[in-house]
Amino acid sequence: QVQLVESGGGLVQAGGSLRLSCAASGRTFGNYVMGWFRQAPGKGREFVASISRSGAFANSADSVKGRFTISRDNAKNTVYLQMNSLKPEDTAVYYCAATTTTGSRRDGEYNYWGQGTQVTVSS
Numbered sequence: 001q002v003q004l005v006e007s008g009g010g011l012v013q014a015g016g017s018l019r020l021s022c023a024a025s026g027r028t029f030g031n032y033v034m035g036w037f038r039q040a041p042g043k044g045r046e047f048v049a050s051i052s053r054s055g056a057f058a059n060s061a062d063s064v065k066g067r068f069t070i071s072r073d074n075a076k077n078t079v080y081l082q083m084n085s086l087k088p089e090d091t092a093v094y095y096c097a098a099t100t101t102t103g104s105r106r107d108g109e110y111n112y113w114g115q116g117t118q119v120t121v122s123s
Contacts, residue, residue: 009117018086019080020117022034022081025077035049035051036096048061049068052103067086095114096114097114099111
């Protein structure tokens with residue numbers, strides 16, 4: 001069992017930056033691939049980025065590539081999402097999630113979810 005708690009969301013102007021954090025409970029954090037998803041009002045949940053168990057490999061959605069960076073610190077049981085050059089269309093609730101499936105972009109393959117943190121980008 002893994003419990004996930006996100007933090008770091010907020011209101012930012014377009015072009016600004018935010019760093020989201022997701023703290024995981026338990027001693028098996030390193031066994032999980034970690035991902036970030038987001039859900040905008042009236043839309044489905046969208047894959048943002050994921051990172052391998054060791055942190056050596058990451059992938060991200062085309063919509064955030066070059067602007068968002070996912071990273072993890074297994075010693076701190078924490079995964080991060082650095083978001084730069086934010087746009088109004090990045091406004092959403094951001095969720096972190098854990099899976100045992102390598103390279104997954106499908107939310108249905110993620111077993112554990114945080115409660116989400118709101119990110120609002122004003123124009």
